[in-house]
Amino acid sequence: MLTSKQIMETAVKAIDSKKGRDIKALYIRELSTVADYFVLCTANSPTQIKAISDEIERLLELEGERALRVEGKRDGGWILVDFGVVVIHIFLKEMREFYSLERLWGDAPEADISNLITE
Numbered sequence: 196m197l198t199s200k201q202i203m204e205t206a207v208k209a210i211d212s213k214k215g216r217d218i219k220a221l222y223i224r225e226l227s228t229v230a231d232y233f234v235l236c237t238a239n240s241p242t243q244i245k246a247i248s249d250e251i252e253r254l255l256e257l258e259g260e261r262a263l264r265v266e267g268k269r270d271g272g273w274i275l276v277d278f279g280v281v282v283i284h285i286f287l288k289e290m291r292e293f294y295s296l297e298r299l300w301g302d303a304p305e306a307d308i309s310n311l312i313t314e
Contacts, residue, residue: 197258199224199231199280200306205258206276206283207311209250210236213243215285219297220306233300234283237291241272244285248274251283 197205203220210218215236224231238244252262260278267274272290276283284296 197255197260201258202255202260202278202281203232203234203306204308204311205254205260206234206251206278206281207308209254210234210247210283210285211312213247213250214239215243215247217291218308218312220308221297221300221303222306223300223303226300226303230277230282231280232282232306233296233303234281235286235291235296236284237286237288239287241287244272244274244287247285248276248283251276 207218207220215238218234218236221233221235222231223229223233236247238247248265255278262276263279264277265274272287274285
């Protein structure tokens with residue numbers, strides 16, 4: 196069983212491998228009982244959103260972690276992948292700007308993920 200930090204790190208690596216952009220990991224444990232981390236990223240198309248979501252699920256399933264739920268696959272502008280302690284949000288740019296979760300969770304510290312991204 197992976198820790199919430201390990202799940203977050205695996206998700207970030209999966210996003211990066213599928214060329215997700217503007218990846219952020221917010222540590223929300225002190226602010227909410229919803230999860231320990233929110234991971235946010237932007238994709239260029241609904242096809243890329245699905246590819247990122249599929250890769251996150253695939254890599255974490257290899258580690259024995261299954262998503263509790265996945266929402267948004269039909270409409271394509273935003274997919275939420277919920278692992279309980281980590282919730283991943285994959286957005287099209289317009290949707291990310293509209294919902295502005297970074298602003299909503301502005302008090303949450305950002306986890307340093309620079310060593311996980313190959314940019």
